Amino acid sequence: MEEPENNPKFNRRKFFATGLRASFLLGIGGVAALVAKRSIAGGMVWQLDPAKCVQCGRCATNCVMAPSAVKCVHVYAMCGYCDLCGGYFKPETKTLTTAAENQLCPVNAIKRKFVEDPFFEYTIEEPLCIGCGKCVKGCGSFGNGSLQLQVRHNICVNCNHCSIARNCPSDAFSRLPASQPYLLRQVSVENQITAKTPGR
Amino acid sequence: MIRIKTYKPLRPGGKKRKRLALVFLLFLLTTQFLNVYGVQRFPKPEFESGYFQPETLQPAGRAEMLAIMDVFFLVLSLAIVTWLVLKKRSRTGVFWMSLASLAYFGFYRQGCVCSIGAIQNMTLALFDKSYVLPLSAIAFFILPLIVTLFFGRTFCAGVCPFGAMQDLVSFNPQKAGPKLNTVLGLIPYIYLGLAVLYAATGTDFIICRYDPFVGIFRFNASFGMFIFAGALLISGIFIARPYCRFLCPYGVLLNWVSRFSWKHLTITPAQCIQCRLCEDSCPYDAIDMPVTGKNPEIRTATLRKMILICLLIPFFTVLGGWTGSQLHETLAGVNGKVRLSRALLQPAQTTGQPESIEITAFKSSGKPVSQLYAETSLLLKKFYTGGWVLGCFLGLVFGITLAYRMVTTYKTDYTPNKGACFSCARCVDFCPVTLNNNTPKLT
Ligand code: SF4
Ligand code: SF4
Ligand code: SF4
Ligand code: SF4
Numbered sequence A: 001m002e003e004p005e006n007n008p009k010f011n012r013r014k015f016f017a018t019g020l021r022a023s024f025l026l027g028i029g030g031v032a033a034l035v036a037k038r039s040i041a042g043g044m045v046w047q048l049d050p051a052k053c054v055q056c057g058r059c060a061t062n063c064v065m066a067p068s069a070v071k072c073v074h075v076y077a078m079c080g081y082c083d084l085c086g087g088y089f090k091p092e093t094k095t096l097t098t099a100a101e102n103q104l105c106p107v108n109a110i111k112r113k114f115v116e117d118p119f120f121e122y123t124i125e126e127p128l129c130i131g132c133g134k135c136v137k138g139c140g141s142f143g144n145g146s147l148q149l150q151v152r153h154n155i156c157v158n159c160n161h162c163s164i165a166r167n168c169p170s171d172a173f174s175r176l177p178a179s180q181p182y183l184l185r186q187v188s189v190e191n192q193i194t195a196k197t198p199g200r
Numbered sequence B: 001m002i003r004i005k006t007y008k009p010l011r012p013g014g015k016k017r018k019r020l021a022l023v024f025l026l027f028l029l030t031t032q033f034l035n036v037y038g039v040q041r042f043p044k045p046e047f048e049s050g051y052f053q054p055e056t057l058q059p060a061g062r063a064e065m066l067a068i069m070d071v072f073f074l075v076l077s078l079a080i081v082t083w084l085v086l087k088k089r090s091r092t093g094v095f096w097m098s099l100a101s102l103a104y105f106g107f108y109r110q111g112c113v114c115s116i117g118a119i120q121n122m123t124l125a126l127f128d129k130s131y132v133l134p135l136s137a138i139a140f141f142i143l144p145l146i147v148t149l150f151f152g153r154t155f156c157a158g159v160c161p162f163g164a165m166q167d168l169v170s171f172n173p174q175k176a177g178p179k180l181n182t183v184l185g186l187i188p189y190i191y192l193g194l195a196v197l198y199a200a201t202g203t204d205f206i207i208c209r210y211d212p213f214v215g216i217f218r219f220n221a222s223f224g225m226f227i228f229a230g231a232l233l234i235s236g237i238f239i240a241r242p243y244c245r246f247l248c249p250y251g252v253l254l255n256w257v258s259r260f261s262w263k264h265l266t267i268t269p270a271q272c273i274q275c276r277l278c279e280d281s282c283p284y285d286a287i288d289m290p291v292t293g294k295n296p297e298i299r300t301a302t303l304r305k306m307i308l309i310c311l312l313i314p315f316f317t318v319l320g321g322w323t324g325s326q327l328h329e330t331l332a333g334v335n336g337k338v339r340l341s342r343a344l345l346q347p348a349q350t351t352g353q354p355e356s357i358e359i360t361a362f363k364s365s366g367k368p369v370s371q372l373y374a375e376t377s378l379l380l381k382k383f384y385t386g387g388w389v390l391g392c393f394l395g396l397v398f399g400i401t402l403a404y405r406m407v408t409t410y411k412t413d414y415t416p417n418k419g420a421c422f423s424c425a426r427c428v429d430f431c432p433v434t435l436n437n438n439t440p441k442l443t
Helices: A008-036 A058-062 A134-142 A189-199 B002-006 B019-031 B064-088 B091-108 B115-127 B135-151 B154-158 B161-169 B178-184 B187-200 B223-238 B242-246 B249-258 B299-326 B328-332 B336-345 B357-365 B369-406
Strands: A044-048 A070-074 A110-116 A119-124 A147-151 A173-177
Touching (some): A008 B135, A134 A147, B064 B091, B115 B187, B135 B154, B135 B249, B223 B242, B299 B328, B299 B369
16 A cells, blocks of 8 residues: 655654654653663562461462472571471371371471481472471471471572462562572571580 | 470580581571571580581572573564564464464463563562562563564564464454454453553562463463463464453553554555455454445534544543542452451451461561551552552543544555554465566466
8 A cells, every 4th residue: 555655644644653653662762761770680589588487388389380399498507406306297296207107298308317316317308398388387386497498499480470479478478689599597697606615 | 295395405515516517607607698597496416427417509590691592582583573574474484483482482481571471570660669670571571562663563473472372273263343352352451451550559460360371381270270271272263362362461552552563564565456365364353444435424424523532532531530549449459468457457257267377477477567557558549549540541442442433544455453463474375466566466
């Protein structure tokens, strides 16, 4: 549909269209420029704050990944290596054996290993862990709180809006810069030193 | 719990300090102090057996390089598709490109971040000064818009994985008719408006929440999403690209930008000869039929129409705005904070029921209730303003849509509707005209 170049109506329309196009371009560019200052190349990732988490169990069920990208993470530096681990054993356990019925974890993802008398090391087998937080609750209530839930970034697909975040009752999720993607609770420096001092 | 009381913390006494442990401790100090917390019921033991405490692994996420690669592939595929549509006019080419995009942006990148969802990142960034957005979200938002501004919706033709997915199933597209197209075509505006409102108030990203295809890309749709995706794909057999035409909020922006596109795909490479061969070729009802001005309307009738339109548009805008503002409490009900405040405010009625986990979590957080209420009332104010803006926008859209249906533009040729056309280049193959001679290839 070629229109004659000398048609004034057509020229007017063309001018109008060019003007509109330019203003659209300015608008799109302007919006981009407004937000560009606050953007980072590496992007943001989702993480939960163990200090806010109440271990409601929704991390296990609300992630778009199955099993969830949220896993129990063991901060060994905080662990007491207890024989009676509040995160490993069910509260009513009588015998401290690795029998499946004694274990708090519904999928037996925690491995208990004897270190030296009377200490035991607990390791999370992350591929098995479903992120239900039962052990985290146990460890937090009876132990040192060294078991903590975290979004594992090697599994998380980094949804634009984390589907656990919108269901988390304690508002524990936030976006973190991808360069610092974990929010593990650490025991304070002084605490660690004093815990060690008696041995000196 | 009772057992625990009898449990004696084991205190290792007089143990040798292990140099290794100290080194590890120092390593810890330098690397991972993000959140310092100290409820140490049991001290850390000091091992005698040479036990080396394992490191707490913190695997990194996707490398930054890969985000740059996403943008690179976006630019590349936009360029290739645009070239295929406008220069090669090749449907086959566009089809293969759309499959490639489906594989990369859909199944490999698992549909995140996409241009449609990036609307929300942009909105949140505009309204929440503390929100830092990834550069790739900006790129995914603006690049397709800019390309569309110049060349039409080539993004929809062969880059968007949603479009490609639906194109694969459109075996038997039926005409929906102009009325149905117009009415259903209003839904994307509502969706866009709500998405912007909820992103601006930091409530939720509803486009991502109700993303029908992401479950397919990840092979793990929830039951509800599976039904939604299934319904879309099955209806997509008869109504080509139902999501694109009747839901996609980004499509609204593309539609408007495309109307002013500089070089848009044409059905014919040269001059339309009104052979009507392409008339039914578009599966999306995006071809505008010629409207010849055989009986031009009388001036007074046109004038009356114009006056009516000039009155109707402001009327619908204000009516919409008012309705929106009246609905703001309902709209705000989606917000978690607002819901929490409401739950806290009516504890008496719900006796007998156990306290909701949200309330328990809130109580244990130690945040003062007054602060929550203050935040909620601020949110409600935002929703009130947002309700007005959303309502005005929808009213305006409704008015303009009505006006559009009242006026007739006369034209002689078959042309793609620049707004609705996805530049898929299907119709191109139906046109018998060739570039060199203005006569049909076939007779
Ligand atoms: S949803 Fe929130 S409160 Fe529940 S387990 Fe996950 S982080 Fe903790
Ligand atoms: S961002 Fe997505 S994949 Fe990651 S934890 Fe949240 S829901 Fe799971
Ligand atoms: S209309 Fe929306 S979903 Fe469809 S191809 Fe375009 S951007 Fe993608
Ligand atoms: S290119 Fe042709 S067939 Fe494809 S959407 Fe546009 S008008 Fe319809």
